[in-house]
Structure formats: C-alpha cells, structure tokens
Amino acid sequence: MTTQSLPLAGIRVVDYSHFLAGPFVSRCLAALGAEVIKVERPTEGDAGRTHAYLINGQSGYYLQQNMGKEGLCVNIKDPRGLELVKKLVDSADVFVENYRPGALKKLGLGYQELSKTNPGLVYCSVSAYGHTGPDAPRPGFGLIAEAKSGIMAMVGSPGEAPPLLRIALGDMYTGANAVGAICAALLGRVKSGRGQHIDLALYDCLVSMHEYAIQCYTLSGGKDIPKQAGHDLPNSTLYGVFTAKDGYVVIAAQVDDAWKRLARLIGGEALAADTRFHSQSGRNAHRTEILGIVRAWVQELAVSDCLSLLDGIDVPCAKVQNIDEVLADPxxxxxxxxxxQEHPVLGKIRLGNLPFHFSECDTTVRTPAPLLGQHNRQVAAKLGYSPEEIEAMVKAGVLYSEAAVTEAVAG
Known part of the structure; x- marks a missing residue:
C-alpha cells in the first residue's frame, strides 16, 4: 500500500549524461521520486539512442536507462541555449554528468561555475579514472576499468584469455554508488546548507568491490594473488558450476554442515563421515578429489532432478538460466x-525494473523514456520563458525535437 510520498519527491535533477553510468544514476533518482530532466544535444541526442536493441528508430538500451525522465534537447553552442541550461541548473538540486574531466568546464558547466549561482547544488561526476591522479585525463569505459581493476584477471579458465563479463559491471556499480552518495549529500545539505562535488571513478568503484583479493594479497605479504580458477573457487570448496545432462547448475556447499548433507546425499555415510572433508581447509586441500566426486554425480542427472534433490536437503543451488528463463521465473x-510501459511509438513495452522495495511507497516507474526533445516546451515554460520566446527558440533550432514528438502530439 502506498502511504508515503516517494523519498526524493520535490528534488529536481538535471541529467547531463549519456550512454549508461550517468543515465542509470538519474533513472534511479527518478524512481525514488525526483523530477529528472534529461538534457541532450541536437540532433543525435544521447549516444545510447543508437545502441541495440533498435526497433522503429527507438533504442531499448536508451529506454531501459531513461524511463521516468523529461526530455530537453537544446543547442548549448547557441548563447540562448546555454543560458536556458544554466537557468535550469540554478533551479535544480542535483546535476549528473559523465564526461571526461574538464569537458564541461570548457562549456561553462563545471562545478565551480555552477555552484557560484547555486551553492546548494549537488554535482555528481562519473568518469573512468576520476578528476584527480595521473590517469584523470584518459578516456575509458567499463571494459577498461574491469581489466585494470584485477577483476577480469580472476575470471575464466587458467591459460585462456579472460572472458568479457557481458554486463556493464563498472558502470552499474559506479551508478549505484553515485545514487547513495547523492542521497547522502542531499541529507548533508540539510545541515550545512551547501551542496558539493561528488567525484566517482569506474576504476575506483571496481577496486572497492574486492572483498577477497586485496586482503589476501596484503595479509599474505604479497604471496597470494588470486588467479583464474575456472568453474569453482579454490578457497571455498565446494562452490562452483557443474554440468548436468541438459544444462548447468551451481552448488554452494562451502559451509561445513551443507557439505556434510551433500556428501551424505552423494556418497552415503561413508563420504559424510570422512573427516578429511569436515573443515573448509580440509576440503580445499582435497579439492580435486571432491570436485571429481560431485561432477560425476551431477553429470548423471537432469538439471531439474539435481535441483530437486539438493533442495530436499537444503543445499543452496540453482540452474544457470538464460534470460528467457529469468523473465519467466515466478x-x-x-x-x-x-x-x-506504454510508449508513444512502440506501444506496450516491457523492461527491467529496479530492485527498490519500500514498505510505504511504490518506486515502479510507469512513464517511458522521453522522445528526443519531447518536453522542450514544458521545461522552458517552467523556467519562465514565454510562449513567444519558446517558439522563437524552436524556429531557430535552439530547441530541437525528433519528428516522432510532433507525430505523438498530433496523434
């Protein structure tokens, strides 16, 4: 039941970002109740608009990360356009960008300049390496951060090139950190009356994800460097991926009691009573033997039968699912x-939701991502521009919108 306003209701966010990390941040803020105005350039807009999956000129990639926002497409190379954006930022609580450090400063949209007229502004920058350090000026994407962070070096099978993760771990994790940091800065502003600049780097965020590798290396005096281990974790036997007759399953029996239950299921009392395997250190020492036993057992079973047996003894397990199975999962x-959502061009569409679940409010975003320039007139009107001034900017190309906007209005 919805009994409270969304947590960020009344907060205005200017999203001056593109592609993934920045748009994901503002998508989350929109879901939490903020008014998010996405600013794009004529005539291409956010680079994510050309990214797959494409249908009828619309990008699913863009739709996924920009739902719940208003769309403003403005030419800031025209002084009128730059003035409009600065007025918008002066009215805002949060500004989100993910350009290379220094790029927006050249346009007059850096933190130092914008905070002069809006000292309460929370300005969040997301970049590959951050705004300080020797690599700050370098370009980068999530893939670069994944490689440099040490994460990629631990994935895959020994002797083979590390695989691509196929999810944008760096962008999404950095985005999640940005959401938390922005909310904290807004809370801090209540006490101080001032905003601040939040500087987040994809590289930093991925390095911060190491719950294991850093402490292993430092506490071992540099002797323990986690390497590729294939389909299980050598220091958490038994914890890995196994091949069944018709697919793959993961089994997490690295806890002593879970291992004993699994051993009893597979090998009876004799295996369950083998004291060599009663501690994690013992199982790690005999990892090859244990893997052989479990692999032989799993490969004789269908995935469904394997899961049924493991669920019956309360050993954590799951099928390795494809995305169609995920969407069908009860x-x-x-x-x-x-x-x-109902999209003005595509009709009914289905997209992934965010994992927010609040007891007193619903954070599900029902409004789709904006068409390019869809809300130009509304945003300008909010800032005090007259209908005549708005029309003049539209005719001069300062405000731009794609053809579908006119068609949607006419329809």
Whole structure:
C-alpha cells in the first residue's frame, strides 16, 4: 500500500549524461521520486539512442536507462541555449554528468561555475579514472576499468584469455554508488546548507568491490594473488558450476554442515563421515578429489532432478538460466522486476525494473523514456520563458525535437 510520498519527491535533477553510468544514476533518482530532466544535444541526442536493441528508430538500451525522465534537447553552442541550461541548473538540486574531466568546464558547466549561482547544488561526476591522479585525463569505459581493476584477471579458465563479463559491471556499480552518495549529500545539505562535488571513478568503484583479493594479497605479504580458477573457487570448496545432462547448475556447499548433507546425499555415510572433508581447509586441500566426486554425480542427472534433490536437503543451488528463463521465473514476476510501459511509438513495452522495495511507497516507474526533445516546451515554460520566446527558440533550432514528438502530439 502506498502511504508515503516517494523519498526524493520535490528534488529536481538535471541529467547531463549519456550512454549508461550517468543515465542509470538519474533513472534511479527518478524512481525514488525526483523530477529528472534529461538534457541532450541536437540532433543525435544521447549516444545510447543508437545502441541495440533498435526497433522503429527507438533504442531499448536508451529506454531501459531513461524511463521516468523529461526530455530537453537544446543547442548549448547557441548563447540562448546555454543560458536556458544554466537557468535550469540554478533551479535544480542535483546535476549528473559523465564526461571526461574538464569537458564541461570548457562549456561553462563545471562545478565551480555552477555552484557560484547555486551553492546548494549537488554535482555528481562519473568518469573512468576520476578528476584527480595521473590517469584523470584518459578516456575509458567499463571494459577498461574491469581489466585494470584485477577483476577480469580472476575470471575464466587458467591459460585462456579472460572472458568479457557481458554486463556493464563498472558502470552499474559506479551508478549505484553515485545514487547513495547523492542521497547522502542531499541529507548533508540539510545541515550545512551547501551542496558539493561528488567525484566517482569506474576504476575506483571496481577496486572497492574486492572483498577477497586485496586482503589476501596484503595479509599474505604479497604471496597470494588470486588467479583464474575456472568453474569453482579454490578457497571455498565446494562452490562452483557443474554440468548436468541438459544444462548447468551451481552448488554452494562451502559451509561445513551443507557439505556434510551433500556428501551424505552423494556418497552415503561413508563420504559424510570422512573427516578429511569436515573443515573448509580440509576440503580445499582435497579439492580435486571432491570436485571429481560431485561432477560425476551431477553429470548423471537432469538439471531439474539435481535441483530437486539438493533442495530436499537444503543445499543452496540453482540452474544457470538464460534470460528467457529469468523473465519467466515466478520469483522475478512476484517481485515485480519487469515493468510494463506504454510508449508513444512502440506501444506496450516491457523492461527491467529496479530492485527498490519500500514498505510505504511504490518506486515502479510507469512513464517511458522521453522522445528526443519531447518536453522542450514544458521545461522552458517552467523556467519562465514565454510562449513567444519558446517558439522563437524552436524556429531557430535552439530547441530541437525528433519528428516522432510532433507525430505523438498530433496523434
């Protein structure tokens, strides 16, 4: 039941970002109740608009990360356009950008300049390496951060090139950190009356994810460097991926009691009573032997039968699912992790939801991502521009919108 306003209701966010990390941040803020105005350039807009999956000129990639926002497409190379954006920022609580450090400063949209007229502004920058350090000027993407962070070096099979993760771990994790940092800065502003600049780097965020590798290396005096281990974790036997007759399953029996239950299921009392395997250190020492036993057992079973047996003894397990199976999963459906929206061009669409679940409010975003320039007139009117001034900027190309906007209005 919805009994409270969304947590960020009344907060205005200017999203001056593109592609993924920045748009994901402001998408989350929109879901939490903020008014998010996405600023794009004529005539291409956010680079994410050309990224797959494309249908009828619309990008699913863009739709996924920009739902719940208003769209403003403005030419800031025209003084009128730059003035409009600065007026917008002066009215805002948060500014989100993910350009290379220094790029927006050249345009007059850096933190130092914008905070002079809006000292309460929380300005969040997301970049590959951050705004300080020797690598700050270098370009980079999530892939670069994944490689440099040490994460990629631990993934895959020994002797083979590390695989691509196929999810944008660096961008999404940095975005999640940015959401937390922005909310904290807004809370801090209540006490101080001032905003601040938040400087987040993809590289930093991925290095901060190491719950294991850094402490292993430092506490071992540099002797322990986690390497590729293939399909299991050498220091958490038994914890890995196994091949069944018709697919793959993961089994997490690295805890002593779970291992004993699994051993009893697979090998009876004799295996369960083998004291060599009763501690994690013992199992790690005999990892090859244990893997052989479990692999032989799993490969004789269908995935469904394997899971049924493991569930029966309360050993954590799961099928390695493809995305079609994920969307059909009753658990995902029960949790509302797929949201349905009505798009002015595509009609009914289904996209992934955010994992926010509040007891007193619903954070599901029902409004789709904006068409390019869809809300130009509305945003300008909010800032005090007259209908005549707005029309003049439209005719001069200072405000631009794609053809679908006119068609949607006419329709």
């Amino acid at each position: 658990q995902i459906q029960a949790r509302g992790m797929i949201v349905e």
